[in-house]
Amino acid sequence: MVESKPQTRAEQKERTRRAVLAAALRLSEETGLGALSLRQVAREVGIVPTAFYRHFSSIEELGLALVDESFESLRAMLRDVRRGNPAPAEIIARSVTVLGEHVRAQRGHFAFIARERASGPRVVRDAVRHQLELFERELAADLARLPVGRWSTEDLQVLANLIVGAVVSTVEDLLATPRHGQQALLDRAQKQLRMIVVGALQWRSDYD
Amino acid sequence: MVESKPQTRAEQKERTRRAVLAAALRLSEETGLGALSLRQVAREVGIVPTAFYRHFSSIEELGLALVDESFESLRAMLRDVRRGNPAPAEIIARSVTVLGEHVRAQRGHFAFIARERASGPRVVRDAVRHQLELFERELAADLARLPVGRWSTEDLQVLANLIVGAVVSTVEDLLATPRHGQQALLDRAQKQLRMIVVGALQWRSDYD
């Protein structure tokens, strides 16, 4: 591997590192990270197997880097939703639209999270679950800022967990569905989120 | 392998077949089915690798058998919920309790579904997703029979999908949580299901 004009050495290293991450993301979509071999990744990138060690000491460590990368995509999505300060009534519709766009644009990252959350090497799986938990808390904080409803902290957590679960489930379905069927799934998700919010609002006054 | 007193030949074969399935279920909980080797399974069962072929022609085919087995567990759970004709107001509480019991008793099957739904070999993953879809429809039919609410067929599907998603998500959390923390997850699931149902009931009158 030499790959065109590297300029500085650090720059070239970073370029290869990114190529390794991209290759691993692509290949693991077919087999899962746990069944991915260091040699496959090296072959895909066009380097010799031993060169892999210049960047990561194992597939697991590479996996942890992919967790970081993938959750950066997820947070970018949240930022994209918040951008433009949508009115409360529009938040759900906007969120679902943005979700569809980001899943299409960053398919690999979303697929990685959905997959490795349930099946990766233990350390990777735990990292994904931990990050998802943080993400849930972040969402709960966002919900707390809404001018509608006055939920208790605990109810907010439960609600955020329910929403994240529904979204992850939607993402999994999106990933398994050809382009032309995806809008129907997004419409369904919108309906579900509305149901959840309506239920949560009612909940407070009726059962709490 | 010869294993004590076989009696008839078919009986002995069935016994080995079950041992193979059990071993594969146990081992795949650590690595995922996609990273499971035929030799590992054979070693665990105590037979020579080539004897594996007397029962399955590949790990994938074994996986499909595990899909059947696992969904049989899932349906047994549904039957267990229905048994005793719980009053509408108790259905959620009873369902959640039964869920907890069955996840504990058939941990392997539930873990298999949760895992391979997102990560298995393609044919296995598709089989799991297909079975889950059938299960959703079955649940929708159950919901339609309830004396509360009058949902449209489409809304029933959407609602069933939301419920199944929430339950699967709960199962995944249960599987990652030590015994003493599981009741809290079940309580949370109960709250979430109540929110969903309240929302769905409200939904019909407000938005449909």
Next chain:
DNA sequence: GAAGTCAGTGAACGGACGTACACCCAGACT
């Protein structure tokens, strides 16, 4: 411009894998 650093090379290893094949021998069939 000499010395040093380090991403990438290439050969080699021991081990695990899927699968082919010839074989064995206890239960089933006639």
Next chain:
DNA sequence: AGTCTGGGTGTACGTCCGTTCACTGACTTC
């Protein structure tokens, strides 16, 4: 009783794997 059937055995193969080691040569440092 004699033959057949088929689950399980044992050996052997070619391939892929992770990891070791000594190396090279372009960029960096002084």
